[in-house]
Amino acid sequence: MRAIxxxxxxxxxxxxxxxxxxxxxxxxxxxxxxALPPMTTPDKGTKGNEMLAVAWQATLLIETDLRQTAEVMPxxxxxxxYYSYPEVTAPTFSKWRDKGARAxxxxxxxxxxxxxxxMGCYVYDVEKGRELGRSGFVVAPxxxxxxxxxxxxxxxxxxxxxxxxxDTRIAYVAETGPMNARVKRVAVMDxxxxxxxxxxxGGTTVLTPRLSPKAHRLTxxxxxxxxxxxxxxxxxxxxxxxxLQGPAMSFAPRYSPDGSKIAFSMMLxxxxxxxxxxxxxxxxxxxTTSPGIDTDASFSPDGGKIVFESDRSGTQQLYVMDADGSNxxxxxxxxxxxxxxxxxxxxxxxxxxxxxxDTRRIxxxxxxxxxxxxLTRGPADEGPSWAASGRELVFQRAEGNGRPALxxxxxxxxxxxxxxxxxxxxxxxxxxxxx
Amino acid sequence: MRKLLLLTLLVAVPASAQLPGLRRRDPAPPAPVxxxxxxxxxxxxxxxxxxTVYFAPGSAQLTPAARTLLTxxxxxxxQHPEVAVRIEGHGDPTDTRNHALALGAERAAETRxxxxxxxxxxxxxxxxxxxxxxxxxxxxxxxxxxxxxGGAPLVPAAR
Numbered sequence: 012m013r014a015i016x017x018x019x020x021x022x023x024x025x026x027x028x029x030x031x032x033x034x035x036x037x038x039x040x041x042x043x044x045x046a047l048p049p050m051t052t053p054d055k056g057t058k059g060n061e062m063l064a065v066a067w068q069a070t071l072l073i074e075t076d077l078r079q080t081a082e083v084m085p086x087x088x089x090x091x092x093y094y095s096y097p098e099v100t101a102p103t104f105s106k107w108r109d110k111g112a113r114a115x116x117x118x119x120x121x122x123x124x125x126x127x128x129x130m131g132c133y134v135y136d137v138e139k140g141r142e143l144g145r146s147g148f149v150v151a152p153x154x155x156x157x158x159x160x161x162x163x164x165x166x167x168x169x170x171x172x173x174x175x176x177x178d179t180r181i182a183y184v185a186e187t188g189p190m191n192a193r194v195k196r197v198a199v200m201d202x203x204x205x206x207x208x209x210x211x212x213g214g215t216t217v218l219t220p221r222l223s224p225k226a227h228r229l230t231x232x233x234x235x236x237x238x239x240x241x242x243x244x245x246x247x248x249x250x251x252x253x254x255l256q257g258p259a260m261s262f263a264p265r266y267s268p269d270g271s272k273i274a275f276s277m278m279l280x281x282x283x284x285x286x287x288x289x290x291x292x293x294x295x296x297x298x299t300t301s302p303g304i305d306t307d308a309s310f311s312p313d314g315g316k317i318v319f320e321s322d323r324s325g326t327q328q329l330y331v332m333d334a335d336g337s338n339x340x341x342x343x344x345x346x347x348x349x350x351x352x353x354x355x356x357x358x359x360x361x362x363x364x365x366x367x368x369d370t371r372r373i374x375x376x377x378x379x380x381x382x383x384x385x386l387t388r389g390p391a392d393e394g395p396s397w398a399a400s401g402r403e404l405v406f407q408r409a410e411g412n413g414r415p416a417l418x419x420x421x422x423x424x425x426x427x428x429x430x431x432x433x434x435x436x437x438x439x440x441x442x443x444x445x446x
Numbered sequence: 447m448r449k450l451l452l453l454t455l456l457v458a459v460p461a462s463a464q465l466p467g468l469r470r471r472d473p474a475p476p477a478p479v480x481x482x483x484x485x486x487x488x489x490x491x492x493x494x495x496x497x498t499v500y501f502a503p504g505s506a507q508l509t510p511a512a513r514t515l516l517t518x519x520x521x522x523x524x525q526h527p528e529v530a531v532r533i534e535g536h537g538d539p540t541d542t543r544n545h546a547l548a549l550g551a552e553r554a555a556e557t558r559x560x561x562x563x564x565x566x567x568x569x570x571x572x573x574x575x576x577x578x579x580x581x582x583x584x585x586x587x588x589x590x591x592x593x594x595x596g597g598a599p600l601v602p603a604a605r
Contacts, residue, residue, distance in 0.1 A: 218547075239547055239575060239577070276548060281556050306548050322545075350542035350544075351542045438543060
């Protein structure tokens, strides 16, 4: 996988770096309408025409990004709404107010002597007529897509207060072949479906890929040794290595929010417990000691707590403990079973798989055990993973024919949407925003 | 759905030894030639009463029927100390992924512990879990030839 660098630079002019004081109250049921005139360029002549074409592509990418969200609705960009370069920083607010837009995104793309492009991105509150935020990115021509995602992320953040999930990756298990003899490979793609790559070759069963917070590394479970064991792969160099030495069965790995540690489950005889170890190995530290199955650990965003599932009460339930294994506390108490928890990036919720009989659904609950909500209808939904925005989840759903597919569901209660991937998919995992 | 745990036989044979339906993605063997491992597997299954141990849903506790079967298996294995077995645990397809892995591992470990309790050398019995991977007929039974001690890996090396 290509290493991509985006340089940030300070835009000219004293940036009125207003905090994310959003023009529109987050949580407003209706989507915020946002005006998105074509990006422009300060370049002249032939170069200017070339850059205008690039800028138009970027504008369309931003429209696609924002249209995927439940919170922001971009007006369709119209090439007739051409903006001159000076207008980027001095827009005519009344025009957009009249069209019903409450926010405005403008920007430009400029060629640089070194062959790269500079993109400037500006977000305005149309009603108050003031700037909400601005950012600039320097990218290789091939990476204009990522600069557009960064601009979408800025607009989303200024309007909703949540980080955008546009410049992120999704890892999952790509499945092919008949249901009783599946070929499983770890696949990684950008969240818009581009840059789809396979990280493992397919001769070995693999499970549960989990990206590092900035999506440069990946941990997963491989049966290559004949036992399930946690592996680590660097996506930039393709270097693979086992997390641990020795013949123990290990599984359910997950990165800490700073990427330095991995929590995982390991079998000691007939007992599955949760351990934590540095990403580069070392002596694992045991965090749980109960007889029975403790597994599926997930860190809180500050790294201070861990949510996990345990069947110590007789059924699978969710528990929260401090990251050193102390202060275990059960947070679910119904007759259903709760598994595969993942803590949201904003810390507010824990997503889980809810299971009752043979029915599995996706739900969320506050870390204190209140506010449980079931978001999907099943009957075979599993393995939720949060978008960086904390407002959306990706999960696995077995279709009527039993084949697994990836779906996204928003917390607003709208229907889940199927994602487009080249083959069947399971065990999805959504990264944080890349840098 | 009943939970299953399968006991598979293995001996030190080249990794290329093919058994019908045992190796995924490999073409079916051209002719059903009886090889030594098949003979041994058939003898083990027939003389010990079966290769599959069943559990109650969500449980890793051995039932009385399971103990009887394992006692017969242990008897046969004591008479064939050259034969190593690999116990492969399975969860339920409606389990979540990692709970199925852990439950399969628990069941395999309980089974292995019982065989060792019955006097088998620990080196003769290995255990692993498939979780809810590799379901097979009937009701998610899988049958795989496992590596002999120090033998070739079960799963062909990647690539």
